[in-house]
Amino acid sequence: MPLPAGFVERVRHELGQAEGRALCEALDAVPPVSVRLHPAKSDERMLGRLGAAGRVPWSEQGWYLEARPQFTLDAAFHAGAYYVQEAASQAVGRLLGGAQTRGARILDLCAAPGGKTTLYASLAGPEGLVVANEIDRRRAQVLADNVRKWGTGNVAVTTCEPRALGDFEAWFDVVAVDAPCSGEGMFRKDQAARGEWSEGIVRLCAARQDAILTEAWRALRPGGTLLYSTCTFNRDEDEGALERLLERIGDEAAEAPVEAPDPAWGIVEGCVGPFRTWRFYPHRTVGEGFFAAVARKSFDAGGRSRTPRARRQVIAPADRAATAELSRWVAEPEQMRFGAAGDTLYGWYAAQAEAVRTLADTLPVIYSGVALGQFFKGRLKPDAALAFFTGLNRGAVPSAELDDQTALRYLRGQPVGPEPLAEGINLMCASGLALGFAKRIGRRVNNLYPDSLRIRMK
Numbered sequence: 025m026p027l028p029a030g031f032v033e034r035v036r037h038e039l040g041q042a043e044g045r046a047l048c049e050a051l052d053a054v055p056p057v058s059v060r061l062h063p064a065k066s067d068e069r070m071l072g073r074l075g076a077a078g079r080v081p082w083s084e085q086g087w088y089l090e091a092r093p094q095f096t097l098d099a100a101f102h103a104g105a106y107y108v109q110e111a112a113s114q115a116v117g118r119l120l121g122g123a124q125t126r127g128a129r130i131l132d133l134c135a136a137p138g139g140k141t142t143l144y145a146s147l148a149g150p151e152g153l154v155v156a157n158e159i160d161r162r163r164a165q166v167l168a169d170n171v172r173k174w175g176t177g178n179v180a181v182t183t184c185e186p187r188a189l190g191d192f193e194a195w196f197d198v199v200a201v202d203a204p205c206s207g208e209g210m211f212r213k214d215q216a217a218r219g220e221w222s223e224g225i226v227r228l229c230a231a232r233q234d235a236i237l238t239e240a241w242r243a244l245r246p247g248g249t250l251l252y253s254t255c256t257f258n259r260d261e262d263e264g265a266l267e268r269l270l271e272r273i274g275d276e277a278a279e280a281p282v283e284a285p286d287p288a289w290g291i292v293e294g295c296v297g298p299f300r301t302w303r304f305y306p307h308r309t310v311g312e313g314f315f316a317a318v319a320r321k322s323f324d325a326g327g328r329s330r331t332p333r334a335r336r337q338v339i340a341p342a343d344r345a346a347t348a349e350l351s352r353w354v355a356e357p358e359q360m361r362f363g364a365a366g367d368t369l370y371g372w373y374a375a376q377a378e379a380v381r382t383l384a385d386t387l388p389v390i391y392s393g394v395a396l397g398q399f400f401k402g403r404l405k406p407d408a409a410l411a412f413f414t415g416l417n418r419g420a421v422p423s424a425e426l427d428d429q430t431a432l433r434y435l436r437g438q439p440v441g442p443e444p445l446a447e448g449i450n451l452m453c454a455s456g457l458a459l460g461f462a463k464r465i466g467r468r469v470n471n472l473y474p475d476s477l478r479i480r481m482k
């Protein structure tokens with residue numbers, strides 16, 4: 025499908041004939057493939073396995089690949105050892121470089137499928153909390169699955185309108201808005217985006233972005249950092265959205281410390297008032313089209329932190345016997361708090377357990393911390409999320425190392441032979457990476473890999 029005529033005309037007018045043409049040609053070229061490695065699950069061996077071709081220069085864990093592997097058939101992908109993430113969008117980590125992200129409470133307001141959420145989760149660490157919100161319930165489930173696989177145990181997934189999170193006034197240290205947009209930057213990777221584009225969509229997206237940014241600003245504490253991004257090129261949705269926000273909030277915004285990018289990377293820097301802006305054009309940088317901007321809420325902005333009144337009590341604390349059994353399964357039980365939501369047991373890092381409770385009592389939280397499993401006769405039947413969890417106690421149950429073919433059978437939910445397994449519950453691993461659990465009873469093996477995560481590809 026050709027690029028929309030209105031788009032071509034506009035970029036040639038805005039960028040000039042030569043540069044506009046270069047951009048349009050780049051949008052018809054083959055897109056690069058890139059991943060971001062999980063810092064706690066991947067090492068250099070992963071680079072050889074994936075066929076890494078070089079670093080994404082603005083990203084700590086980002087790598088370009090020589091070719092696109094069949095990720096679905098790679099056990100390491102299912103273990104959450106890396107996330108397949110477009111290179112330019114990985115720059116959000118660098119733009120937040122000057123903010124205190126370790127231990128921070130970060131709101132990712134438009135989060136599915138979770139590329140940036142998993143990046144923020146790695147930045148926040150066990151003392152921090154990422155609240156990953158997605159308005160679309162179906163997409164929120166995909167987000168929750170990706171959060172489970174990433175396994176940092178410091179994310180709460182909500183599915184609500186931005187306004188419900190705006191009601192957590194001045195509660196977040198960082199708010200990230202990766203806004204729904206007209207997707208011009210995706211014209212290369214996603215041909216359907218070309219067909220969906222129109223001038224009307226641009227206007228509709230701009231109005232929606234204004235509404236989302238208003239809520240984001242409410243949720244941000246004085247001194248906190250706002251990160252705004254889109255994957256589109258037009259001013260209305262990028263600089264324009266920031267100009268309109270500044271009109272609404274007056275002098276409440278201030279500059280955030282941002283390290284200048286290396287000129288060799290080809291990023292186009294700019295500013296809108298106190299916002300520092302980075303533009304990624306595919307004819308200048310190796311990645312898709314992307315726009316990102318960062319500023320702080322001034323310390324003088326005022327406004328006390330407020331949360332909505334609790335409507336119910338969703339989480340019941342675990343009793344002593346349950347805590348003793350659950351403690352066996354995690355490497356640092358003293359750092360964690362345990363509780364139940366319905367019949368599922370969860371663990372949360374102590375530093376943010378109270379914050380998660382506050383959220384769960386007010387909002388639809390569909391996943392948080394780490395799902396540990398369910399109790400049967402006082403013993404835990406572990407959830408797959410516990411296998412993915414970076415804080416799992418590897419000594420809790422025996423590990424069964426699977427060859428590549430057996431790992432794929434396991435991930436498809438097919439029967440696997442009893443041979444590498446010990447009697448009882450086993451952690452199923454491939455190249456040392458945890459994939460899930462299975463239970464051996466004599467010669468029989470119960471594959472406990474969840475239905476929702478199974479490989480369906482032939």
Ligand code: SAM
Nearest residue numbers: 134135136137138139140159160163202203204
């Ligand atoms: N941050 C995600 C990532 O890195 O994987 C990508 C987010 S995508 C660009 C924008 C998301 O905003 C979509 O998942 C979409 O469902 C959601 N969205 C759509 N309308 C929205 C609205 N009115 N308010 C908030 N989010 C909305």
